[in-house]
Amino acid sequence: MSYCVNCGVELHKSATFCPLCNTVVINPGNPPDSQAKTPYPAEMGSVENVNSRAAALLLTVVFASIALAALLLNLLLFKEGFWSAFIMGASLMLWVFTVPVLILRPSRLLIILLDGAVTSLYCFIIAHQTEDTSWYYGIALPIIIMLTGFVFLYCYIMRRFKTSILFRIALIFGELGSYAVGIELSIRYFLYDSLSIRWSAVVGTSCLIIVAVLTTVMKNSRLREEVQRRLHF
Amino acid sequence: MKVKKESMKRKEHHWFKLDLSANVYPTLQRRNFSSVYRVSALLRQKIDPVKLQAALDSTIPRFPTFAVAIHKGLFWRYLERNTKPGPFVRPDVSNACMPIHFKAENRYLFRVYYYENKLSLEVFHSVADGSGALIFIKTLIAEYLRLQGIKIPYVEGVLNCKNAPNEAEMEDAYVKYGDGKVSLKRSGIHAYQLRGTMEPFYTLNIITGIAPIAQLAAAAKSYNVPIGVFLTAVLMEALMEKQKLDKPIHEREVAISMPVNLRRFFPSETLRNFIVMLSPSINPKMGAYTFEEITQEINAYMTYRLNEKYLKANIMTNLLVQRNPIVRVIPLFLKDLIVRNAYKKVNKRQSSAGITNLGIVKVPEEMKEHIERFEVLMGQPFSNRTNVAVISYGGEISISFSSSIVETDIEMLFFCSLIKKGIPVRIESNRKYRET
Numbered sequence: 001m002s003y004c005v006n007c008g009v010e011l012h013k014s015a016t017f018c019p020l021c022n023t024v025v026i027n028p029g030n031p032p033d034s035q036a037k038t039p040y041p042a043e044m045g046s047v048e049n050v051n052s053r054a055a056a057l058l059l060t061v062v063f064a065s066i067a068l069a070a071l072l073l074n075l076l077l078f079k080e081g082f083w084s085a086f087i088m089g090a091s092l093m094l095w096v097f098t099v100p101v102l103i104l105r106p107s108r109l110l111i112i113l114l115d116g117a118v119t120s121l122y123c124f125i126i127a128h129q130t131e132d133t134s135w136y137y138g139i140a141l142p143i144i145i146m147l148t149g150f151v152f153l154y155c156y157i158m159r160r161f162k163t164s165i166l167f168r169i170a171l172i173f174g175e176l177g178s179y180a181v182g183i184e185l186s187i188r189y190f191l192y193d194s195l196s197i198r199w200s201a202v203v204g205t206s207c208l209i210i211v212a213v214l215t216t217v218m219k220n221s222r223l224r225e226e227v228q229r230r231l232h233f
Numbered sequence: 234m235k236v237k238k239e240s241m242k243r244k245e246h247h248w249f250k251l252d253l254s255a256n257v258y259p260t261l262q263r264r265n266f267s268s269v270y271r272v273s274a275l276l277r278q279k280i281d282p283v284k285l286q287a288a289l290d291s292t293i294p295r296f297p298t299f300a301v302a303i304h305k306g307l308f309w310r311y312l313e314r315n316t317k318p319g320p321f322v323r324p325d326v327s328n329a330c331m332p333i334h335f336k337a338e339n340r341y342l343f344r345v346y347y348y349e350n351k352l353s354l355e356v357f358h359s360v361a362d363g364s365g366a367l368i369f370i371k372t373l374i375a376e377y378l379r380l381q382g383i384k385i386p387y388v389e390g391v392l393n394c395k396n397a398p399n400e401a402e403m404e405d406a407y408v409k410y411g412d413g414k415v416s417l418k419r420s421g422i423h424a425y426q427l428r429g430t431m432e433p434f435y436t437l438n439i440i441t442g443i444a445p446i447a448q449l450a451a452a453a454k455s456y457n458v459p460i461g462v463f464l465t466a467v468l469m470e471a472l473m474e475k476q477k478l479d480k481p482i483h484e485r486e487v488a489i490s491m492p493v494n495l496r497r498f499f500p501s502e503t504l505r506n507f508i509v510m511l512s513p514s515i516n517p518k519m520g521a522y523t524f525e526e527i528t529q530e531i532n533a534y535m536t537y538r539l540n541e542k543y544l545k546a547n548i549m550t551n552l553l554v555q556r557n558p559i560v561r562v563i564p565l566f567l568k569d570l571i572v573r574n575a576y577k578k579v580n581k582r583q584s585s586a587g588i589t590n591l592g593i594v595k596v597p598e599e600m601k602e603h604i605e606r607f608e609v610l611m612g613q614p615f616s617n618r619t620n621v622a623v624i625s626y627g628g629e630i631s632i633s634f635s636s637s638i639v640e641t642d643i644e645m646l647f648f649c650s651l652i653k654k655g656i657p658v659r660i661e662s663n664r665k666y667r668e669t
């Protein structure tokens with residue numbers, strides 16, 4: 001066993017560093033005993049989550065039986081058209097919206113991608129059934145992809161970096177502005193084959209101004225502290 | 234016939250009302266928070282899980298207030314006797330005091346862990362306070378040792394599991410002694426709050442310092458205060474130092490909340506909750522305090538309050554609210570809403586840290602050679618605050634810090650201060666090396 005050179009406490013014989021001050025133990029005469037049992041186990045425990053598992057099972061059963069019932073009715077009784085595709089698609093979409101949230105709670109990023117994918121799929125089913133897929137590729141898909149992308153980007157940055165509240169607000173406005181421009185671009189390209197913007201220019205500029213103001217505030221530490229003090233919650 | 238009926242009535246408890254302290258904990262329950270604490274005993278030998286399970290199975294019937302599940306009524310929660318199988322002993326985990334979900338783990342509100350020679354009992358605070366849990370773990374260890382063929386008498390808080398549960402151990406002692414007429418004003422201070430980087434979900438950082446009682450007692454004696462007051466003063470000084478290092482715009486009062494075991498003042502054998510909270514505080518705005526002044530301040534605070542009359546008034550503060558007819562008929566979900574908000578706004582910031590001292594553990598002479606040490610741990614704090622739990626046994630005192638933040642400033646200030654006062658400290662921790 002060793003003593004911490006920095007704070008003078010005696011350390012456990014297995015310790016390779018001081019838990020108090022994070023100083024590494026360097027004791028050639030009496031090195032840390034790597035064979036010794038550590039005072040605490042290394043395995044993390046996790047809490048059993050009965051509630052959400054039961055709910056997930058219930059939702060799965062409900063959506064699956066709705067889809068199955070629709071399919072059977074479609075095949076056996078009301079045979080005009082393949083209308084059950086709408087119901088089965090909707091069930092699948094609602095299932096993806098609800099169940100992964102209950103089970104995969106920690107991996108939010110994956111859930112966002114799944115939701116984006118299943119929404120695109122449902123719109124595709126509708127487009128396929130109505131036999132006009134141009135609006136799907138022209139408007140629906142770009143809008144869904146952009147929305148998924150922006151939400152994903154926001155959550156990714158939240159998770160990956162430590163962010164201040166000002167940065168978050170700036171990010172939201174930045175994304176809103178870009179999203180508005182993106183929506184108008186795809187609508188105009190679909191309708192008139194032109195890549196120009198009008199109303200979204202106003203939205204985009206306002207958002208840009210807000211982002212600029214916030215960035216200035218963030219850069220200026222005195223201003224930032226003042227804002228943080230007034231907005232803290 | 235009449236006798237038989239009475240004995241049956243005495244024996245069967247199908248449900249319990251939550252006691253005064255127990256009521257607030259489930260209200261604050263969230264997915265990532267519940268008021269769980271841990272009492273551990275380090276034995277001399279590696280623990281045999283099979284025998285431990287057998288010992289636990291024979292211990293539980295003696296403790297009907299532990300074998301319960303919590304349920305919601307329309308107006309209050311209540312504890313119902315739990316007859317489901319379990320709880321089962323399990324290998325220990327690095328993140329002690331995980332939240333207890335009321336519907337998980339067969340609805341039991343306590344857990345038993347083993348790791349090498351360490352046996353740990355984790356209890357949801359609505360079930361029992363530290364004194365009750367200590368009786369439970371002592372009885373459990375005694376049962377466990379008996380399975381190894383060691384004879385242990387039923388003294389010093391080791392209960393005989395062949396006896397029927399004792400009515401007095403199940404009583405709500407708050408009600409028994411809640412006959413006061415006056416209550417205290419609640420303090421409305423806004424205490425200094427530690428800041429730090431929150432650890433991810435379910436991480437509980439533990440740093441335990443072990444020191445010889447003799448040297449600690451000598452140090453406390455030199456300031457003419459009990460050990461508990463001395464340690465509180467060291468913690469207070471560390472918090473004040475930390476606040477100074479933070480360089481805040483406004484210095485705030487530093488307050489430490491500490492439970493007081495009421496069994497010392499009101500005779501009760503209850504194994505449930507019987508504590509009140511006191512919170513000594515020092516306002517650094519009044520000037521620079523020396524360590525001696527801090528000890529005297531805290532000692533004076535405690536001496537003034539640690540008497541039957543003051544403590545009864547303290548009990549009445551919460552008891553009168555619970556007895557208020559309007560409060561009683563408010564539906565549970567509204568109560569939860571109100572209490573949770575009040576807690577977030579007021580209670581949470583009333584103290585900068587918590588300290589609890591379970592005192593010196595006494596065990597039967599025959600058990601002494603088989604137990605090395607006791608440890609106690611407060612669970613995940615609701616906020617950033619640091620919680621300290623102290624317990625003494627066999628010439629050693631163990632002081633455990635639990636926190637959910639990365640920084641160790643308070644722990645370091647605290648233990649370095651002990652070292653400077655000439656008290657040697659040995660450190661054990663579950664913290665991981667921080668790459669810098």
Ligand SMILES: [Zn+2]
Nearest residue numbers: 004007018021
């Ligand atoms: Zn150190």
